[in-house]
Amino acid sequence: VDITMKLRHAIAADQLALYYQPQVDLASGRIVSTEALLRWHHPQAGFIPPDQFIPLAEQSQLIGPIGDWVIRQACRDLRAWHDAGIPVTPVSINLSLIQFQLGSVPNSVHKALSDYDIAPELLTLEITESVFEQHCQALQHDLEALGTMGVRLSLDDFGTGYSSLGHLKDYFFDEIKIDKSFISQLDDNPYPQAIVKAVIVIAEAIGADVVAEGLELTSQIAIVRQLGCSKGQGYHYSRPIPEPRWRQLLMEQT
Numbered sequence: 001v002d003i004t005m006k007l008r009h010a011i012a013a014d015q016l017a018l019y020y021q022p023q024v025d026l027a028s029g030r031i032v033s034t035e036a037l038l039r040w041h042h043p044q045a046g047f048i049p050p051d052q053f054i055p056l057a058e059q060s061q062l063i064g065p066i067g068d069w070v071i072r073q074a075c076r077d078l079r080a081w082h083d084a085g086i087p088v089t090p091v092s093i094n095l096s097l098i099q100f101q102l103g104s105v106p107n108s109v110h111k112a113l114s115d116y117d118i119a120p121e122l123l124t125l126e127i128t129e130s131v132f133e134q135h136c137q138a139l140q141h142d143l144e145a146l147g148t149m150g151v152r153l154s155l156d157d158f159g160t161g162y163s164s165l166g167h168l169k170d171y172f173f174d175e176i177k178i179d180k181s182f183i184s185q186l187d188d189n190p191y192p193q194a195i196v197k198a199v200i201v202i203a204e205a206i207g208a209d210v211v212a213e214g215l216e217l218t219s220q221i222a223i224v225r226q227l228g229c230s231k232g233q234g235y236h237y238s239r240p241i242p243e244p245r246w247r248q249l250l251m252e253q254t
């Protein structure tokens with residue numbers, strides 16, 4: 001309750017920040033895109049991890065304004081990089097189901113893209129697979145509207161949810177992210193390898209890109225590449241970093 005009160009003031013008090021984690025082409029090691037991850041620094045309580053405050057934001061519906069802040073901040077950053085002459089890559093942001101239930105997502109995205117004059121294909125919306133576990137009237141319609149708008153849609157944490165394949169039948173996704181729980185087991189066991197291979201084949205069949213998450217070891221990178229995955233992210237390449245360092249990385253790559 002106390003922390004929810006603090007969270008209520010976090011936007012106005014300028015305590016939120018987007019960190020950026022590179023997504024790389026596994027063959028060349030080049031950065032091709034990035035995932036924006038929300039961070040909250042409270043002046044007294046210190047760093048509060050998203051695993052703690054996102055659920056509170058969802059319960060209190062603060063995820064509405066916080067989610068809108070994330071959408072706008074990603075577009076603001078894209079605009080700033082572009083204006084600084086930095087060759088930008090697409091940015092992925094994470095969305096919560098509650099944001100769709102609150103009914104604001106397509107409008108917020110459309111307004112942010114238009115206010116900051118950002119090409120829709122520079123924005124990818126990650127939706128975690130668990131959103132499909134609860135009924136949400138708006139979801140199908142909103143995802144279609146967002147797809148029509150031209151933003152990319154990504155199915156996050158793939159393989160961890162209930163009835164993963166059903167979602168691929170009912171919705172269109174440009175990208176599938178293989179959950180890090182599969183990647184962390186790749187070395188030990190043939191079954192995760194078989195499953196990752198199958199996901200890559202399914203993604204190819206439906207025309208979706210695949211991103212391997214949680215790459216920490218060169219051995220994991222070698223295995224996912226051998227299985228046909230061309231893109232990944234993880235601590236091996238970089239942790240999520242503050243915007244100034246991300247900007248530096250982008251500039252160094254030119």
Ligand code: G
Binds near residue numbers: 038039049070
């Ligand atoms: O950054 P980290 O790995 O600690 O993130 C923990 C969890 O918080 C992940 O599931 C991630 O998707 C989620 N998360 C991070 N940033 C955001 C955000 O901006 N919005 C939502 N809804 N979830 C986020």
Ligand code: G
Binds near residue numbers: 094213214216
């Ligand atoms: O749920 P989602 O995939 O959006 O969350 C991404 C989370 O995974 C972020 O909190 C990020 O900090 C974390 N993450 C990114 N790379 C790695 C990694 O290589 N290993 C582990 N354990 N976590 C990672």
Ligand code: MN
Binds near residue numbers: 094126156
């Ligand atoms: Mn994600």
Ligand code: NA
Binds near residue numbers: 156180
């Ligand atoms: Na994920």
